[in-house]
Amino acid sequence: MSSRPSRVLLAVLVAFGTVGVARLQRTAPSTDATARAVAAAEAFLATLDPGQRLKANLELNEKTRTVWSNLPTGTTMQVGATERNGLKLGDMKPEQEKAALALVAATLSRDGFQKAMAIVDADQVLETRSAPSRAPTARIRFGRGEYYVGVLGKPSTTTPWMIQFGGHHLAINVTLAGRQNVLTPTHTGTQPASYSVDGRTIRPLGDENDKAFALVNALTAEQQKEAILGVEVKNLVLGPGTDGKTIAPEGIRASVFTPAQRAMLVDLVREWVDILGDEAAAAKMKEVQANLAETYFAWAGPTTNGKGAYFRIQGPTVLIEYAPQGQGDNSTDHIHTIYRDPTNDYAAKAAAR
Amino acid sequence: MRKIFLAGMVFAVTMPAEPAAHRLDEYLQAARLSLAHDRITLELDLTPGVNIASAIVPLLDRDGDHTISPAEAGAYGQEVLKDLVVELDGHLVPLTLTRVEAPSIEAMRDGSGTIQLRAAGNVEGVSAGRRRLDFRNNHQPEMSVYLANALIPEDADLHVAGQTRDPRQQGVRIEYDVRPRWRARLLWLLVAAAAVSTLMVRRARPLLAP
Numbered sequence: 362m363s364s365r366p367s368r369v370l371l372a373v374l375v376a377f378g379t380v381g382v383a384r385l386q387r388t389a390p391s392t393d394a395t396a397r398a399v400a401a402a403e404a405f406l407a408t409l410d411p412g413q414r415l416k417a418n419l420e421l422n423e424k425t426r427t428v429w430s431n432l433p434t435g436t437t438m439q440v441g442a443t444e445r446n447g448l449k450l451g452d453m454k455p456e457q458e459k460a461a462l463a464l465v466a467a468t469l470s471r472d473g474f475q476k477a478m479a480i481v482d483a484d485q486v487l488e489t490r491s492a493p494s495r496a497p498t499a500r501i502r503f504g505r506g507e508y509y510v511g512v513l514g515k516p517s518t519t520t521p522w523m524i525q526f527g528g529h530h531l532a533i534n535v536t537l538a539g540r541q542n543v544l545t546p547t548h549t550g551t552q553p554a555s556y557s558v559d560g561r562t563i564r565p566l567g568d569e570n571d572k573a574f575a576l577v578n579a580l581t582a583e584q585q586k587e588a589i590l591g592v593e594v595k596n597l598v599l600g601p602g603t604d605g606k607t608i609a610p611e612g613i614r615a616s617v618f619t620p621a622q623r624a625m626l627v628d629l630v631r632e633w634v635d636i637l638g639d640e641a642a643a644a645k646m647k648e649v650q651a652n653l654a655e656t657y658f659a660w661a662g663p664t665t666n667g668k669g670a671y672f673r674i675q676g677p678t679v680l681i682e683y684a685p686q687g688q689g690d691n692s693t694d695h696i697h698t699i700y701r702d703p704t705n706d707y708a709a710k711a712a713a714r
Numbered sequence: 715m716r717k718i719f720l721a722g723m724v725f726a727v728t729m730p731a732e733p734a735a736h737r738l739d740e741y742l743q744a745a746r747l748s749l750a751h752d753r754i755t756l757e758l759d760l761t762p763g764v765n766i767a768s769a770i771v772p773l774l775d776r777d778g779d780h781t782i783s784p785a786e787a788g789a790y791g792q793e794v795l796k797d798l799v800v801e802l803d804g805h806l807v808p809l810t811l812t813r814v815e816a817p818s819i820e821a822m823r824d825g826s827g828t829i830q831l832r833a834a835g836n837v838e839g840v841s842a843g844r845r846r847l848d849f850r851n852n853h854q855p856e857m858s859v860y861l862a863n864a865l866i867p868e869d870a871d872l873h874v875a876g877q878t879r880d881p882r883q884q885g886v887r888i889e890y891d892v893r894p895r896w897r898a899r900l901l902w903l904l905v906a907a908a909a910v911s912t913l914m915v916r917r918a919r920p921l922l923a924p
Contacts, residue, residue: 436826437817501824592879595859596742602759602828606746609864609874609888 394468394638395518395537401467402516402524405460409448413457417448421514421523426707429525429532430601431548431697433484434507435500439602446525447511451504461510465526468535468542473636476549479565480531481505482558483551487529503529521708530697532601535637538711542641545702547633548601552686552695566696569632569683574666576625576658580613584622585664587613594661594671597682597699607703610675612659623653630674633681633700652677669693678702738825739765741854744861747847749872749890751840754800754807754847756833764825766857771819774829780819787816791831797853800835803846807835842894844875850885862886871895 406418419425428446430438437443450458466474488504495501507528514522521538530550536543551565564570580588590611598608615626630649635642649656655677662670662685669685669692679702686695704710740763748755762770774782774790791814800807812834817827851860860883864874871893879886 432826436824437821438826439828500820590879592881592883593859594861594883595740596744596861598744598746598861598863603746607866608746609866609877611877 394542394640395539397467398464398524398535398537398542399516399518401460401464402512402522405457405464405510406512406516408454408457408460413448413452417510418512419446421521425513426523426534426536427602427604429527429534429546429548431530431532431550432601433529434502439600445509445511445527446513447509449507449509449528451506464510464512464524465533468524468537468638469533470635470638470642473638476565476636477526477531477533479563480549480551481508481528482563483553483556483565484508484529484531486556487552521711523707533636534707536708536711538708541708541711542637543702543705543708543711544634544637544641544645545700545706546604547636547700548698549633549636549700550695550697554694554696566683566698569629569698570693570696571666572625572629572632573660573672573683574664574670576622576629577660577664577670577672579622579625584613584617585660588658588660589664590659590661592661594684596686597684597697598673599680599682599701600684600697600699604706607680608675610657610659612657612673612675614654615656615658615676616654626656626658626674627653630679630681633698634679636700648678649676652679667693678704738763739857741766741770741858742861743851743853743858745849745851745886746863746865747849747886747888748865749847749867749874749888750869751872751892751895752836752838754802754809754835754837756798756800756809756831756835756849758794758798758831758833758851760794760829760831760853761827762822762825764823767822767825767827769857770854771822774816775819782816782819787814787829790814790816790829791833794831794853795833797851798833799848799850799852801848802837802840804848807837809833809835840892842892845890845892847888847890848885849888852884855884858884860884864888864890 406414409417425446427440428438428442432438450461453461465477469477482505484503485505488502491503508531509525509527511525512522513525516522519539521536523537524535526533530552532548534544534547549566554566555562555564557563577585577588599606615623618626627646627650631646634645634649637645653676656679657675659673660670662668664670671682671684674681681698681700683696683698685692686697742761744759746757773793774786776786776789788811791811795809795811798809800809810833811831813830813832815830817829821827849862851862862879862883862885864877866874873891875889875891877886877888
């Protein structure tokens, strides 16, 4: 027999519990993705000798997880480290490299893996161009061999661990926390922004660029007045080294967008969210769409595709920035982007539970 | 794409050689401003480009010994501070340097070294209503590019209403609303009252039970 206050309390607890379970179901993908990643990580680590394993498999803690950057090998990262976590592809035997990339592929979607490798290939182009004029004593290195694969923590289907794949213009940070796979924070970038292979033009971040220009040009003149900041934005505001910070949102709120404009915005956000495996990406997109009315789109620069322009998408659980670096006459050839979740970088929600 | 990756990196590169990968001739100065009831906190990250590092390094390495001591970093921080102006509702807010971290000279020369400057100003007694914070960075304007942004205040009683900047972002005006603190206090009072009531009901239950 229960008293009235107890029944009220019980009702409140049931209500909160229902919301909590619903929220968990909404954000949690199947454990299949985590299990696949665990198997791939164990397979990769098994190919390494003890010394390599020490380098490739580090402890996961608040310091190690922040060691990533947009910068190339030979520089000092924003967090002060001079070398990335993990083992670089250039120091691996072919079978080890195959297992390392299989781990990355097991974690990302097909499109996400292709995007990451296109960024790696762009850096190989940069290496090919820069090597002849580089001083023999120069420490900075570009190219495919300078990309690192690291496993932070013990691969597990229940407790948090992390996969990092990074080098110049790439920092894929996937935290796997039981049923949650979280891609934030992740950095993508490219230089050159366009190159050709076997006669085919490759633009690693071309869709991000084109979809954003299409969206800004789909806005009415009044909407553009709100969206366009009227300033120069020469780099990312919340790039590497700025974990845990949230800037005040600016631009136009998607709540005033037409359904077609909202669809374009969602499609643009997918370019980052869909880097992760399909199940986790689908869960994240549901969350993004649920918060769309509270999401802002800001633009800085010209609205003619082909010219360099910065944009930012910021909602309660997402922050995306795209920043051309304005190098030389071609301001579109060197791009930095960042993808964050101010509430859940490094799967903070799972850690809080 | 895999096919592309395995294609032996035989790239038919279509663009002219461009070895540079970093900001070259610009001094990137990124400011983030944090608002609170009693203080303004400034984070300023200064990153010299490869081609201008030689102009910035001597400003830090004053004795020319090829290292930047904490005292040298602090002295440069004070020089930068002289070039910054913060005003709240038109009144100057003096800034005090709280931290400066300088990278290695090597890192600055390769364009990856960032000087991290942190400063704070006391603004005790900010009253409720719309407030106006003006920030201007006059440090090395001839070679610099700027970013200036307000962070979301940690205090829920403060809300950033808008930011307006000059085109270079050398200056930013941040308008923000300060809610009366009595509202927050009243809320806490209500929560405390609810908690006390709950405890009293729970303690009273055994007495009411048959």
